Amino acid sequence: MAKGLTKAFKKALWVYHCNSGSCNGCDIEIIAALCPRYDVERFGIKLVGSPRHADALLVTGPVTRQMEDKVKRIYEQMPDPKAVICVGNCGNTGDVFYESYNLVGPIDNIIPVDVHVIGCPPRPEAIINAVAKAWVKLETLEAK
């Protein structure tokens, strides 16, 4: 578990997943993290259907022009305090699509990102680690 995280979590962490034009690779790894092998629900991490219920936002994909305003709106709909996790190389740097004319990413250009997860796609373990890091941020904010 990530450094700084208390042994007993104060509350469950609800996550909203937003695909901003990804290739599915990261998305299936996120779902794999929810499934029995990795089973993040035992820590209280759960995917929710609305950004208004979420504590953390998982963004995958390099953010295409059509999705830019949608990503922004989802971020604005989330209640504070919130954390943003960018999953996958293409959201972080553009990766193989870096020169594309239809990208507005990296995601940093659009919304503030707290945790960057590198990998194409990252393994489920890396995604779980990132969520735990976001958790630390939220718990630190709460302590202040």
Added chain:
Amino acid sequence: MTPEATTKTTYQLPIGPIHPALKEPVAFEFEIDGERIVDVNVSLGQVHRSVEWAGMRRNPIQILYLAERICGICSYCHPMAFALAVERVAGIEVPERADYLRVIQAELERICSHILWAGVAAHEIGFDSVLFLTWQIREKALDLTEYLTGNRVTKAITMIGGVRRDVTKDMVPKVTETLNYFKDNFEKLRHIFLDDKTFKMRSQGVGILTKEDALRLCACGPTTRASGVKKDVRLDQPYFAFGDLDFDYVTPDVLTGEVNGDVYDRIIVRLLEVKQSIDLIEQCLDKMPAGDIASEPKIPKLLATLKKAKGEGIGRMEAPRGEVFHYVKLDENECPYSWKVRAPTYNNVMPWIPMLRGEQIADIPIVAASTDPCMSCTNRVAVVDNGKKYVLDKEELHRLSVEKTRRLMA
């Protein structure tokens, strides 16, 4: 009151591009009358990343890695179809062993993809325990993929003129062990998906695609086979080593004796194809000859050959979702002159309209999921107007298409 006065007007229901029921961005506009769907409009383009445009600025080896990232689930068939096209242009002979290795990878991907789909389908009808069960089985397939290729999702196994990794003798026991695990669990899955009351209620007679519609709209892959159309690139135009292997078209009448073209039939086809893929991998392990795994292992030498190549080539492959089609034109340059991808979902989007018309709102997720749509493969076309608005105008596209044909012919 006259009957006309009480007639309710229909209303619009927009769904997407971001919606919890959709795993990928795609926007639907439904016209609803009460609970019934009267009409459907699909708008695509949210995942357009200009892959082909970028490809025309890279050399064929670099494109393999770009093609792999067209879609995370079909991350084998896209680069492979591209490699097939390039091999055809450059006249590269693929060693026989590599052909068999390519079949093993292709069928392993099909198993992964179909089991993944089964889980998503279960999730769409609210049967989450089955989602977890199927994805638990899928993890075994991913373990095997990782063992054979080094990666779970993007495999990087393709090379023009062969593959990059061999399946050696000491790797075979692990492969057979995993295949046996699938066989042991296949009966369990079959029982859940085909005999369970919930599944039958939600899938039988829902989202019907008739054989005529399937032919008219050029549906492909399991979607068309579930409507009784015998179409499979592996058999119609054998590539790799499929010509030497013993298998047949999977249509639902193999199991039930009749073809309805509903969601239930699509489940049957995909389940039987998992079994078929297991069998094909076993046949490959038996028949695989010894030899090289790539025609030219040195990449700079291979690139030099490709730089001299000139001509057009087509790569066709039966991806888990249907026929994937890559067109490549090389003209003695480092980068290809043209590269065009046609992913299977492109054909399988149109059948949504007859499938969804007349169904209930609650059936939208399972019917849409039943074609196993893959938006990241599909979003190829976007026309920018005033830098803001996205227009997919048929005439305009046709004009551009004619112009492109002329340019290519010149």
